[in-house]
Amino acid sequence: MLTGFATPRYIFTSPAAHLTSTRMTTPANMPFNVAALGYAGLLPPALLLILDKLLFGNHPPILSAFVPVYAALVFSFLGGCWWTFALREDKPSTTLLVMGVLPTILCFGLIWAAYVLGPVPATLILASLIALSPLADALLNIPSLVPQWWIRLRFHLSMGLAALTALSVYRAL
Incomplete structure (x- = not known):
């Protein structure tokens, strides 16, 4: 090993292990950075709604x-x-693969629905x-593939x- 050079802490472990350090976790053992970035994803729509009301x-x-x-x-x-x-998986689940593309296809279909039914x-x-x-x-048995906190985060963010x-x-009505 070279001496005199600064070695990143994660050189002997994966960078992912460094980023998901357990030093800063939420009460449910969710990594802090995951919680912060996940919940921050709700800020853009919330700010759009607030600014719309304040400005217009x-x-x-x-x-x-x-x-x-x-x-x-x-x-x-x-x-x-x-x-x-x-x-x-070595043999990917067809159901999961279909579910993987379904949200995008549904969103594309909603463009048509917005035209036909209205926005x-x-x-x-x-x-x-x-x-x-x-x-x-x-239904897809995702809880068996992810940490327990992921399911809780998904529920909160989805709702x-x-x-x-x-x-x-509301304002369009």
């Missing part, structure tokens, strides 16, 4: 219209998580899909995003 008052919603777009991106990201879970019903359908997504985790997405149509 009772005028038609402007910024709130971006909340469903953000929600659709997050929902598609969830599909990527399911896809990744499937690829952990309010399409946004409420998206909010419902997000709220129901933790049930898919249970939060679903509520913010549904709230985004």
Whole structure:
């Protein structure tokens, strides 16, 4: 080993082990950085809703219209998580692979639904899909693939995003 050079702490362990250090954890043993970044994901739609009300008052919603777009991106990201879970196996589960692409396909279909039904019903359908997504985790046996705190985080984030997405149509009514 070279002397006189600064060696990163994680040189002998994986960088992931360094990043998920147990020194800073939430009460449920969730790594602090995971909790902070996960819950921070609810800030963009919350801020859009607040700023829309503060800046535009009772005028038609402007910024709130971006909340469903953000929600659709997050929902598609969830599909990527399911896809990744499937690829952990030598023989990937067809069900997980299908579920991995389904959120993106559904979001694409909601563009058509927004055109045919209008943006309010399409946004409420998206909010419902997000709220129901933790049930898919249970049906897909995801809890056996992830730490226990992941399921709790998924539930909180899904309910939060679903509520913010549904709230985004309030001013459009």
